[in-house]
């Protein structure tokens with residue numbers, strides 16, 4: 001790693017410089033590369049997607065590919081060596097102009113662009129305007145932009161990026177090609193972070209990386225910046241505990257300990273878990289939220305044949321969930337989630353957090369020790385089956401005692417049995 005004083009955050013150091021380095025957006029990368037190789041690159045592109053998924057990154061790579069000097073025409077992968085690629089990387093290219101739409105949102109800002117588009121590029125094939133957060137432009141600014149978009153000079157390209165396409169007028173939308181970036185799923189984040197940690201020589205356990213990937217919540221940039229924070233905060237080796245403490249997430253160990261206490265209906269052990277949660281300075285609301293998530297995961301485990309798709313977790317954790325789910329019935333799990341959801345709002349406005357948490361776990365134990373409707377039904381069935389067998393034995397005995405009872409079979413026993421099983425029926 002670089003020395004602390006010139007440390008560059010991971011998200012910057014790991015900004016993809018080539019199309020092949022972009023992850024999770026193959027649908028866009030392939031389309032763009034095909035357009036380049038077929039010489040059909042449009043004049044306006046809009047990249048839509050949540051934060052930190054690659055909009056700015058892809059716009060810059062596309063700019064490099066179009067202006068790369070390694071060939072006499074645009075290339076499907078920028079060389080990253082030539083003067084043009086280098087200048088774009090350093091933000092020093094005179095022909096690739098990056099504008100932040102949030103801070104340049106007025107009509108005057110857009111007029112400045114309009115006045116310069118007709119001027120030929122200084123040293124490149126194309127003059128490329130990358131406008132980030134384009135939805136922030138004012139109505140008047142959009143109108144001014146529209147004029148330029150309607151008839152742009154052949155050497156001009158516009159790449160827009162937005163997290164909020166609804167705020168862009170339809171007149172603009174209809175003049176650009178739209179690309180929707182995917183939110184990063186946990187698997188993508190997890191494997192990217194593992195690869196990066198290995199290349200950087202960072203020591204982080206797989207469980208710690210999995211937790212960072214979860215914290216990224218669909219955004220690569222967020223995942224990388226959480227990683228930065230854990231590295232700055234933790235020791236030589238990053239553990240899941242470090243991540244949990246840093247993010248105020250509840251340690252999974254405590255949750256699984258608590259689950260065991262609930263399954264064993266051990267009230268004392270459950271209260272000890274609550275004490276541990278609060279001693280560790282964890283947030284009570286977050287703890288309840290984690291507990292709700294845990295019971296939800298157990299319920300998914302019980303319901304789904306392929307829970308891996310619904311639970312974005314490591315195989316080891318899925319395994320531990322599977323074991324824990326065995327100790328619960330579905331109806332108890334849903335009852336427990338209900339109970340916790342009711343407790344949640346009470347926590348925000350009270351000082352008595354410990355008591356409320358204690359009460360909550362005791363209620364979970366109470367739910368656990370109640371007989372569930374499933375079990376009542378099962379027991380009833382067993383009882384009924386027992387009485388069927390007994391009734392059959394009686395009939396057999398009676399028939400054995402009176403075998404010469406004509407040709408009329410004696411149904412009285414069966415009728416009595418049917419009436420017992422279906423009370424209220426009109427069997428005669």
Ligand SMILES: Nc1ncnc2c1ncn2[C@@H]1O[C@H](COP(=O)(O)OP(=O)(O)OP(=O)(O)O)[C@@H](O)[C@H]1O
Nearest residue numbers: 011014015022023051052053054055056057220221
């Ligand atoms: N698809 C991706 N593949 C690899 N790294 C990515 C990807 N998307 C984002 N990153 C990482 O996140 C950082 C930020 O990405 P980028 O600036 O492209 O996000 P963005 O979609 O423009 O986000 P914002 O809406 O916040 O502007 C990059 O420097 C890179 O480290």
Ligand SMILES: [Mg+2]
Nearest residue numbers: 055056132161
């Ligand atoms: Mg961006």
Ligand SMILES: [Zn+2]
Nearest residue numbers: 068079082085
């Ligand atoms: Zn180049």
